[in-house]
Amino acid sequence: MNNFSKILIDWYSEHKRELPWRESTDPYIIWISEIILQQTRVVQGYDYFMRFINRFPDVKTLAEAEEDEVMKYWQGLGYYSRARNLHTAARSMNGAFPKTYPEVLALKGVGEYTAAAICSFAYDMPYAVVDGNVYRVLSRYLGIETPIDSTEGKKLFSVLAGEMMDKSRPAVYNQAIMDFGALQCTPQTPVCLFCPLADSCIALSKGLVMKLPVKQHKTKTTNRYLNYVYAHTNTYTFINKRTGDDIWKNLFELPLIETVESVTEEEFLALPDFTKLFASGETPVVHSVCRDVKHVLSHRVLYANFYEVNLPEDTLSFSSFQKVRTEELGQYAVPRLIHAFLEKYV
DNA sequence: AAGACGGGGTG
DNA sequence: CACCCAGTCTT
CATH class of the missing domain: 1.10.340.30 (Hypothetical protein; domain 2)
Known part of the structure; x- marks a missing residue:
């Protein structure tokens, strides 16, 4: 030896x-x-x-x-x-x-x-x-x-x-x-x-x-802007499973609208991707819960806004999302960012 | 060969 | 803020 x-x-x-x-x-x-x-x-x-x-x-x-x-x-x-x-x-x-x-x-x-x-x-x-x-x-x-x-x-x-x-x-x-x-x-x-x-x-x-050791790698980080919608009735919450080749693949999250730049509340409410989530005749009643939540990954910096939408029990809005009992949210794997929001506001 | 992929700890 | 952690997979 x-x-x-x-x-x-x-x-x-x-x-x-x-x-x-x-x-x-x-x-x-x-x-x-x-x-x-x-x-x-x-x-x-x-x-x-x-x-x-x-x-x-x-x-x-x-x-x-x-x-x-x-x-x-x-x-x-x-x-x-x-x-x-x-x-x-x-x-x-x-x-x-x-x-x-x-x-x-x-x-x-x-x-x-x-x-x-x-x-x-x-x-x-x-x-x-x-x-x-x-x-x-x-x-x-x-x-x-x-x-x-x-x-x-x-x-x-x-x-x-x-x-x-x-x-x-x-x-x-x-x-x-x-x-x-x-x-x-x-x-x-x-x-x-x-x-x-x-x-x-x-x-x-x-x-x-x-x-030492020498590394030649230099990782540059980029920003992403996430707008989450906590859409719920008295008993249910709408969630979505992330698929596709991106961060958090196969984890669950709230309905998301990602934008290229940061958007104000007024801009967000006018976004077609947002308004189209609502069934015709149902008027969005939205309030901003928290803004500019910074979440740092190794090569991304995420800035997240959260909006709450209260919906009637029999709503037809958000029909493209999974509707789960709010007390059962805990059985779904979610990213840290979402978990922190849920803990604090739900 | 270079990026993407999480989240947290350290100096 | 920069770098690192009992790395691997995809382009």
């Missing part, structure tokens, strides 16, 4: 985090935890994992569930394609989790990182994980300035990760390097003063720690 992996594993034995999915070698448990943890911090995903496993303890249970319920268990976590893919993958398994790397990799929503994680943690196969932590630890330790989001960089780090791995203990090694990245070799203020790898870290000796 090389010195790098020995130091890492020694460090891990003293500093490892106790996490429920580490108590198991059930590939299903590992799989769920890994999907939840994609682009998601442990503290953020922890409760979701516990709830999810409690409701869907095995492949069969998940495969037999309705997608809408799976989405509900994912509500608020973000990157909802993970939940859809999870469900699709469960149904593709025929009751048994696949046992080879190529089969695991072929699962919907499972890429190279997750396949390596599952196969090493569950089966102790020698596949090196390459996640954000590994990019950071290796780029610093080896002093590599190749951008990690370039094709060349991805290939290079994949090779290096395999070379640095202790192939006699892939499961422990993979956990060790990721915990090391998460707790010691952190993005902002790494603990270089007390680092067990300080003697041989290239970035530290060259003063490159804060410059």
Whole structure:
């Protein structure tokens, strides 16, 4: 075993985090935890994992569930394609989790990182994980300035990760390097003063720690303007399921009119897309509930306005939307933005 | 090769 | 505000 992996594993034995999915070698448990943890911090995903496993303890249970319920268990976590893919993958398994790397990799929503994680943690196969932590630890330790989001960089780090791995203990090694990245070799203020790898870290000796890893990516954000209509009777509320390739696919929301620019209340009330929601003869009685609610996504900034429309019990308006009992709204998976509105005003 | 996809934490 | 998080899929 090389010195790098020995130091890492020694460090891990003293500093490892106790996490429920580490108590198991059930590939299903590992799989769920890994999907939840994609682009998601442990503290953020922890409760979701516990709830999810409690409701869907095995492949069969998940495969037999309705997608809408799976989405509900994912509500608020973000990157909802993970939940859809999870469900699709469960149904593709025929009751048994696949046992080879190529089969695991072929699962919907499972890429190279997750396949390596599952196969090493569950089966102790020698596949090196390459996640954000590994990019950071290796780029610093080896002093590599190749951008990690370039094709060349991805290939290079994949090779290096395999070379640095202790192939006699892939499961422990993979956990060790990721915990090391998460707790010691952190993005902002790494603990270089007390680092067990300080003697041989290239970035530290060259003063490159804060410059690594290099990313060439620059994401530009754009604005979107959402006008929601909380249309309801005394007992029912109108909702809509988002379909199509856009944010929040397969989640529910209130009737929405999106505009290219921000619109005032007067402008909104005159919008044909709004007025046409009302059956002829029914006069819109609308009041603005809240405006310019800012909701930030990673590459979008959403500005939302909410309008309330009170309708008679036998209304013919909003006929293109789903009419659900207001007290049953809670069983529908909704985006954070909608959930916050519902909590506050409904 | 570049974007899209959520939401939250950190400095 | 900028960057990052146990990444993957689509164009």
